[in-house]
Amino acid sequence: MSPHPVIAIAGLACENSTFTPSRTLAPAFHPKRGDEIIKHYSFLHSGTDIGDAAEWRGALIGHSLPGGIVTRDAFEEFAGEIISRLKQMPALDGLWFDIHGAMYVDGLEDIESELLRRVRSAIGPDVIVSASMDLHGNVSRELAHQTDLITCYRMAPHEDALDTKERACRNLVELLSQRPRGSRPLKAWIPIPILLPGEQTSTRDEPAKHIYAAVPGVEATGGVLDAAIWVGYAWADEWRNRAIIMVTGWEKDAVAAGAEKLAKLFWEARGDFHFVAPTGSFKECLDTALASKARPYFISDSGDNPTAGGSGDVTWGLTQLLARPEFKDASGPKVIYASVPGAEAIKDAVDAGVGAIVTVTAGAEVDNIHAGPITMTGQVHAIKHGDQHAVVEVVLQVGSVFAILTKLRKPYHKERDFTELDLSPRSADIVIVKIGYLEPELYNMAKDWMLGLTPGGVDQDLKRLGHSRIRRPMWPFDTDFASEPDLKARFIPLSNEALDGPDE
Known part of the structure; x- marks a missing residue:
């Protein structure tokens, strides 16, 4: 014994x-x-x-x-x-x-x-x-x-x-x-x-x-x-x-x-x-980041945060970003966007190799409620194999945006998540991550940041989601309580x- x-x-x-x-x-x-x-x-x-x-x-x-x-x-x-x-x-x-x-x-x-x-x-x-x-x-x-x-x-x-x-x-x-x-x-x-x-x-x-x-x-x-x-x-x-x-x-x-x-x-x-940081719509966050002198400026695309339960493949944020005229040219403000999964896009980019110009479609394979798949033409900047979560990662430069595409969804919390993809977040103008509050390494790296109130399965606007089974009254869904709770x-x-x- x-x-x-x-x-x-x-x-x-x-x-x-x-x-x-x-x-x-x-x-x-x-x-x-x-x-x-x-x-x-x-x-x-x-x-x-x-x-x-x-x-x-x-x-x-x-x-x-x-x-x-x-x-x-x-x-x-x-x-x-x-x-x-x-x-x-x-x-x-x-x-x-x-x-x-x-x-x-x-x-x-x-x-x-x-x-x-x-x-x-x-x-x-x-x-x-x-x-x-x-x-x-x-x-x-x-x-x-x-x-x-x-x-x-x-x-x-x-x-x-x-x-x-x-x-x-x-x-x-x-x-x-x-x-x-x-x-x-x-x-x-x-x-x-x-x-x-x-x-x-x-x-x-x-x-x-x-x-x-x-x-x-x-x-x-x-x-x-x-x-x-x-x-x-x-x-x-x-x-x-x-x-x-x-x-x-x-x-x-x-x-x-x-x-x-x-x-x-x-x-x-x-x-x-x-909220832990100033908040705004995605447009307001981008406008504020562009007007700010703080670099790098971080933005949380929070509604699809994969570390809170988001699908990770909502394309709404990246679609909005690439539609902005400020980032259409490679000489524009340098932006890193992490990330959108797309297995076929990854395959096409890997087959083409680093330096190739490719047109690929990614995202919204699961969560297409807010936006459909996004098609992009850009240059393959980097390829990495073997990540625990993503399996394969590709960086596609579209104008001045460096969009990270993954085979499977992945959170980006560490500086090495970027540097291993030949990206330097410290020298970027804007870094956009699907996250809520910034994890410690990102928080310490950011010279300033905003929390984007973007749509998705982990929308920060709880009332917008439509809970029906939680106990009521419940703060902040209810603010008037007939009596103090026990x-x-x-x-x-x-x-x-x-x-x-x-x-x-």
């Missing part, structure tokens, strides 16, 4: 817009199994305090780029394999549930809870489960019930993603080694009727900055194990989507007080949330107890 607790690792992570027509298939999850999982997370390696504190056993994890709804077949394939692998393991003491929290599967509700329900059927009710999540995930009452420990990122952009996963594992190891036998921590859960996009809740800016800054203080309170705030996921139309506070620990009064403090901070700041802590039954009553 192992002197250390035996802990399994399993989970599926994706962020899925229900307003995006694309579908997420099994290959998008890039699954890892067994020892691949241990190797993937350096804090689990032999010689680390967490790695040496338990016998870690990987089942299966899958992390997909955000996108449209996950197909039922893809989910059932991975869920079935997870259960099969868990059943083959020795008796477990713990499970690290490695998830995102905003996955949506065709035909199923509250999917992280559904997956954990199936996992529980394989591992039993006595196994301690610790979940790590994105702060843009959703914590239903049922998910809160089935977990014993649960935490999420405290930074947006998510510079603390690995820290959060490590914290979930550390909390689990410490709980298994220190708790009185058979005991489980208390769990306070508070839903808040607020649903905002990440571009209004970045922890770089107020009010999210001071709200999240209060989390470590609550966590440091005697009798508290962990404190967490979920903003929720704004681009899925389902009943569980809203902000959530959870605090876990041993002292009921301390746990409740900490949860209520964070909930009050969030609710009282509801009217102070704002922000008192609800104590969730332990995972090995029955969950009584309807979901709130």
Whole structure:
């Protein structure tokens, strides 16, 4: 018998817009199994305090780029394999549930809870489960019930993603080694009727900055194990989507007080949330960038952001850009546009080679709601093979615009994403990326920027999308509340107890 607790690792992570027509298939999850999982997370390696504190056993994890709804077949394939692998393991003491929290599967509700329900059927009710999540995930009452420990990122952009996963594992190891036998921590859960996009809740800016800054203080309170705030996921139309506070620990009064403090901070700041940068229509963004002396000037083509759930192949932004007279000639302001997928366009450009003049058609193969495929004639500037997401990338120079085309959709977050394509974003006049708030490297590179309120499956204008299933009233969909929401802590039954009553 192992002197250390035996802990399994399993989970599926994706962020899925229900307003995006694309579908997420099994290959998008890039699954890892067994020892691949241990190797993937350096804090689990032999010689680390967490790695040496338990016998870690990987089942299966899958992390997909955000996108449209996950197909039922893809989910059932991975869920079935997870259960099969868990059943083959020795008796477990713990499970690290490695998830995102905003996955949506065709035909199923509250999917992280559904997956954990199936996992529980394989591992039993006595196994301690610790979940790590994105702060843009959703914590239903049922998910809160089935977990014993649960935490999420405290930074947006998510510079603390690995820290959060490590914290979930550390909390689990410490709980298994220190708790009185058979005991489980208390769990306070508070839903808040607020649903905002990440571009209004970045922890770089107020009010999210001071709200999240209060989390470590609550966590440091005697009798508290962990404190967490979920903003929720704004681009899925389902009943569980809203902000959530959870605090876990041993002292009921301390746990409740900490949860209520964070909930009050969030609710009282509801009217102070704002976009992380100046906003405008795409035309207004381009006009402002051209008039500015700041270089490079970044513009977020936010409505089709592939890291928020956009299809990534909306051509609306690139169509508008290439129609502008300022960029018709190669001597015009240098613009980089990332990106539009088009497998046939990529093939034609690769066949022609760097330096060739080609006419290609790309985009709108999936999401043609706002614009159709775009046909361009330009010179092949660069070709790159082997990217994890794009597979193949081509840069096509059309006038003074350097448009990045991809075989499959890809987010552009790092400087090397551009320099490896023989592009220098620092020397460009304007850089346009399909993104919401700028990721750290882009943010540090930009001399100025605007958030373009462009159409797509992750439109920043939430009311324009047409939610019909979220709970109402919900800020900012509703601004007049008949009464103040109940922000008192609800104590969730332990995972090995029955969950009584309807979901709130």
